[in-house]
Amino acid sequence: MRPFTRSMALLCSSVVLAASCPAAPIQCTIDGSHTSVIFGVSHLGLSYTYGRFNKVQGKFAFDRDDPANCQFTVIIDADSVDTNHSKRDQHLKSADFFNTRQFPSIEFQGTGVEKTANGITLNGNVTMHGETKPVTIPLQLLGEGPGPGGDPRMGFICKFVLKRSDFGMTNMVGAIGDEVSVMMSFEGVIEPAQ
Amino acid sequence: MIDIGELAIVVLLPAATAAGVAWWLRRFRPSFAAELAICWGWVAGNLGLVWHTESAAQVRLGTDWLPALGRGLRELSNSVTTPSEARGWLPLAVALGTLLSCLPASTLGKQRALELAWLGLCVALPWRLLYGSVYLTRDWTHFEASLWLAGLGLVLWLSMWLLPKFARQVPRWTGVCVMTLLFVSLAMTLLMSGSKVYGILGIGLAAGVFPAAAVLMSHTSPDDHPQTLRTLLLLFSGLIMLGYFFAELTAVNALLLYVSFLLSAVTWPDATKTSTYRWGYLRLWVASGLAILALGCAAITLVRTMAEEADNPYTISAARMNLASSGIGSITCGWNEAIGQAARRDRRQRAHGLPGIVDQQGRRGHQCHGYEDHRGHEQVAGSGRGAKGG
Numbered sequence: 001m002r003p004f005t006r007s008m009a010l011l012c013s014s015v016v017l018a019a020s021c022p023a024a025p026i027q028c029t030i031d032g033s034h035t036s037v038i039f040g041v042s043h044l045g046l047s048y049t050y051g052r053f054n055k056v057q058g059k060f061a062f063d064r065d066d067p068a069n070c071q072f073t074v075i076i077d078a079d080s081v082d083t084n085h086s087k088r089d090q091h092l093k094s095a096d097f098f099n100t101r102q103f104p105s106i107e108f109q110g111t112g113v114e115k116t117a118n119g120i121t122l123n124g125n126v127t128m129h130g131e132t133k134p135v136t137i138p139l140q141l142l143g144e145g146p147g148p149g150g151d152p153r154m155g156f157i158c159k160f161v162l163k164r165s166d167f168g169m170t171n172m173v174g175a176i177g178d179e180v181s182v183m184m185s186f187e188g189v190i191e192p193a194q
Numbered sequence: 195m196i197d198i199g200e201l202a203i204v205v206l207l208p209a210a211t212a213a214g215v216a217w218w219l220r221r222f223r224p225s226f227a228a229e230l231a232i233c234w235g236w237v238a239g240n241l242g243l244v245w246h247t248e249s250a251a252q253v254r255l256g257t258d259w260l261p262a263l264g265r266g267l268r269e270l271s272n273s274v275t276t277p278s279e280a281r282g283w284l285p286l287a288v289a290l291g292t293l294l295s296c297l298p299a300s301t302l303g304k305q306r307a308l309e310l311a312w313l314g315l316c317v318a319l320p321w322r323l324l325y326g327s328v329y330l331t332r333d334w335t336h337f338e339a340s341l342w343l344a345g346l347g348l349v350l351w352l353s354m355w356l357l358p359k360f361a362r363q364v365p366r367w368t369g370v371c372v373m374t375l376l377f378v379s380l381a382m383t384l385l386m387s388g389s390k391v392y393g394i395l396g397i398g399l400a401a402g403v404f405p406a407a408a409v410l411m412s413h414t415s416p417d418d419h420p421q422t423l424r425t426l427l428l429l430f431s432g433l434i435m436l437g438y439f440f441a442e443l444t445a446v447n448a449l450l451l452y453v454s455f456l457l458s459a460v461t462w463p464d465a466t467k468t469s470t471y472r473w474g475y476l477r478l479w480v481a482s483g484l485a486i487l488a489l490g491c492a493a494i495t496l497v498r499t500m501a502e503e504a505d506n507p508y509t510i511s512a513a514r515m516n517l518a519s520s521g522i523g524s525i526t527c528g529w530n531e532a533i534g535q536a537a538r539r540d541r542r543q544r545a546h547g548l549p550g551i552v553d554q555q556g557r558r559g560h561q562c563h564g565y566e567d568h569r570g571h572e573q574v575a576g577s578g579r580g581a582k583g584g
Binding site for chain 1: 251254328331332388389390391392436439440499
C-alpha cells in the first residue's frame with residue numbers, strides 16, 4: 001500500500017471509530033476564584049446570618065447526553081469560613097461547631113445524576129464534621145463559553161438545605177437555626193480532550 | 195451562651211458523683227480516693243452533657259421527649275464506643291488512668307511495669323487527641339510530629355514524678371480552695387479562648403473538687419495515706435491540650451495554668467518543718483496568682499478582640515442601633531455613615547500623603563476587591579470579580 005493510500009485509510013478508520021464511540025464527558029476543574037459557597041442560618045428566629053467559604057476546589061465530569069457519566073467532587077476548606085466577624089469565625093472554627101483543626105474540609109462526592117425537567121439532580125454524600133450523609137441537590141447549568149483568557153468554561157448554580165444536627169453539630173440548636181441554606185455557584189475550566 | 199440545663203448537668207452531676215464515690219471509698223481510705231472521685235465525677239458530667247445536648251437539640255427540633263431521650267442515649271453510646279472528636283477520647287483516657295491508679299503495683303508484677311504503663315498512657319494521650327487532625331496530616335512533618343508527641347508525653351510523665359503526694363504543709367482546706375480556683379480559672383480561660391464546650395468540661399472538673407474533699411476530709415485524718423494526683427494531672431493536661439490545639443488557648447496561658455497546677459500539688463521534701471509550712475503557703479499563693487494571671491490574659495485578649503470588632507464599619511454597634519431606634523437615624527443611615535466616615539478618613543489620609551485605610555489596616559480590605567484581608571484570604575465576593583481579575 002502506498003503512503004497516501006495508507007494515510008487515507010487511517011483517517012477514514014479514525015472517523016468511523018470516532019462516530020461509533022459515544023462522546024466522552026467533559027472534564028472540568030473548578031475555578032476557585034469564580035466559585036462562591038454562601039450559607040445562611042437563622043439567628044434567634046430574628047434574622048439570618050450569612051457567611052461564605054473562601055476556598056473551594058474540585059473537579060467534575062459533565063455529559064449532556066448520558067447523566068450516568070457525570071461525576072462531581074467538591075472540597076471546601078472549612079477553615080476559610082467567613083461571616084465578616086473574626087470572633088464569630090473563630091468560634092465557628094472551634095470545637096463548638098466545625099472543629100476545623102480536626103475536620104479541615106467539607107467534601108461532596110457525587111454518586112449519581114438524574115435528568116429532570118428543570119435541569120439535573122445530583123445525588124451524593126456530604127462529609128462534614130466527620131459525619132457523612134447522603135444529599136440530593138438540584139443543579140442548574142447556567143452557561144457555557146470562553147473565559148477571559150479564551151479558555152472554555154461552564155458554570156452551574158445549586159441551592160439546597162442541610163441540617164447541621166445531622167452532622168453532629170448540635171451546639172446551640174434553637175438559638176442558632178438547625179437548617180442551613182446553602183447556595184453554591186461554581187465555574188469549571190474545561191480540560192482539553194486527551 | 196450556656197443554657198441552664200447544661201450548667202445544671204455539668205455542675206450537679208459531677209458534684210453528686212464525686213460525693214457518692216468519695217462516700218463509697220471513705221471506709222477504705224485508699225490513696226486514690228480523691229482523684230477517683232473527682233475524675234469519675236467529671237466523666238459522669240461529660241457523658242451526661244452528651245446525652246443532654248443531643249436530647250435537648252432533638253426536643254427543640256420538635257421530636258417528642260421519649261424518642262429524643264432515646265436519640266440522646268444512642269449518641270451517648272456512640273460517643274463512648276466510637277468517639278469522632280478528640281474530646282471524646284479524654285474520658286476513656288481518664289477511665290484508664292483511674293484504673294492504673296487503683297491497681298496495686300503487685301498486680302502488674304513490678305512497680306516498674308506500672309510506671310511503664312503510665313508512660314504509655316502519657317504518650318498515647320497526646321497522640322490520640324491529635325490523631326487525624328491537621329497537625330498530624332498536614333501542618334507538621336513526620337519529624338515535627340514525633341518531636342511534639344514525644345515531648346508532650348515526656349513532659350506529662352515527668353510531671354507525674356513531681357507530684358506523688360498531696361502537700362501536707364498547709365491546712366488541707368486551703369489546698370482544696372486553691373485547686374478549685376485553679377480549675378475554675380481553667381474553665382473560664384477555655385470559655386474565653388473560643389470554645390464553650392471545652393469551658394463546660396472545665397466547669398465539670400471544678401464542680402467535683404469540693405464535694406469529694408468534704409466527704410473525704412470528714413472521714414480521714416492528716417495521718418492517712420497521702421493522695422495521688424496522676425489521673426487528675428492527665429485530665430487537666432488533656433483539657434489544656436484540647437484548648438491549645440483545637441481552640442484558641444495561647445501557649446502562655448497554657449503554660450501558666452500547667453505550672454500553676456504543678457505548684458499547687460507538688461511537695462517540697464527538703465524543707466525544714468517551719469520553712470515547709472511557709473513555702474507551702476507561698477507556692478499556693480504563686481499558683482493562685484498564675485491561674486488568675488492566665489484568666490486575666492484571656493479576658494484582656496477577648497475584650498481587645500471584641501473592641502476591634504466594634505471598630506468594623508460593617509458592624510452596627512449597639513449605640514448606633516439605639517440612635518436608630520430613637521428616631522435620630524436609621525440603621526441604613528448608621529451603615530452609610532460608617533462607610534462614609536471610613537471613606538472620608540481614607541481620602542484625608544491619602545491627601546496628606548499617608549497610606550489609606552486599606553493599606554494601613556488590612557482588615558478594612560473588605561471594601562476593595564482583589565485585596566487580601568487580615569486573615570490572608572483573597573477577597574472574591576462583591577462584584578464577582580476575583581483575584582485573577584475576572
